[in-house]
């Protein structure tokens with residue numbers, strides 16, 4: 001039972017960061033305080049497997065589960081609604097009333113955790129994205145399904161393909177996974193010779209990932225590109241997309257076949273199929289509430305606590321992290337699922353400690369490690385570094401290529417979905 005002075009902790013966002021935090025808080029606080037998760041979606045989606053959806057290797061149902069039953073089994077309330085804004089002075093989250101346009105209701109909190117992930121900003125490049133634009137996306141289950149329909153259409157009449165990440169994007173790992181999976185899918189479909197594949201990225205070099213790369217990352221990525229005959233364009237700034245054409249302000253073309261680099265400033269690249277990850281911003285509800293920086297990401301201290309409001313914490317992609325390495329064309333800082341979980345665990349422990357009058361535990365972002373599985377169809381790379389956001393202080397940087405990268409990702413998918421569905425966040 002909730003005690004009379006029980007606190008209400010509201011978690012906005014029920015994905016990697018939000019769901020991990022909710023389970024962790026319940027473990028720490030038991031029934032002494034109330035935990036509520038709010039998400040506009042009713043299902044947890046294992047986003048890393050969305051790269052397989054367009055090729056028919058997964059369906060959204062296979063990689064998702066309903067949030068409400070999992071949360072209610074643990075005594076956590078769930079509200080399916082979109083937050084319109086947060087009022088940090090009045091300590092309320094303003095929710096759109098589902099099915100009643102223009103109507104809102106308020107949920108009061110004592111502590112708030114912002115775990116709202118990114119707003120994928122297709123508007124940053126005219127013509128980008130599946131909503132009225134000409135490129136596909138794999139950032140949500142709906143986008144991945146639409147990318148699958150376009151893929152099936154493409155296979156009837158193949159041609160040039162562009163895959164990449166625009167200036168301001170963060171999820172470079174997903175773009176790499178997608179381009180290697182797509183190349184494998186072309187071979188399986190027997191149409192590889194009919195499709196020239198080009199990877200286009202704002203990164204200054206292949207394998208940069210928005211973090212300055214890891215030891216041997218550039219060599220290994222370039223070797224992979226040459227091995228499977230994918231050309232790559234670095235330092236790209238996209239100007240606009242028109243039907244079948246990407247217009248570049250700048251970019252440097254590297255051919256898999258070798259030869260001199262070529263400037264693509266002011267040039268165009270043709271495509272019959274394109275999947276481009278757009279720029280990332282904080283979500284509108286956070287941007288409107290004045291809780292974020294100029295791009296809408298929440299600035300936190302070493303406890304994942306908001307710089308101004310002591311009862312607001314943040315975790316995951318919604319957190320502002322200082323760029324660890326230069327990226328002149330503009331890379332946002334990537335925050336992977338694992339990193340989101342680490343942040344959420346510390347933020348949750350610190351909310352619990354704050355409620356119970358115990359000391360908080362610091363975890364500077366420069367101390368966060370990273371474990372990553374990069375899938376490439378029937379191959380993959382296992383990546384590890386002890387300090388992802390502090391390149392100069394890293395002691396460990398490992399990249400292990402081979403089929404085990406692919407097998408590990410499949411095993412991890414099953415394990416992680418089970419762990420989150422059953423709330424066993426104490427497991428690694």
Ligand SMILES: Cc1cc2nc3c(=O)[nH]c(=O)nc-3n(C[C@H](O)[C@H](O)[C@H](O)COP(=O)(O)OP(=O)(O)OC[C@H]3O[C@@H](n4cnc5c(N)ncnc54)[C@H](O)[C@@H]3O)c2cc1C
Pocket residue numbers: 012013014015016017018038039040041047048049050051081082083084115116117118138139140171173174283285315316317318335336337338339340372373
């Ligand atoms: C295609 C793809 C592949 C990826 N592959 C990998 C991988 O292999 N490994 C890896 O570690 N990471 C991967 N990532 C990154 C990983 O998905 C993110 O790190 C992770 O999803 C971040 O979790 P999060 O909880 O911070 O944000 P999100 O997962 O984006 O979740 C945010 C949640 O907030 C909710 N929300 C947002 N705004 C509101 C609002 N106003 N009201 C109510 N709810 C709201 C959303 O519905 C969502 O459920 C990949 C990402 C993509 C796009």
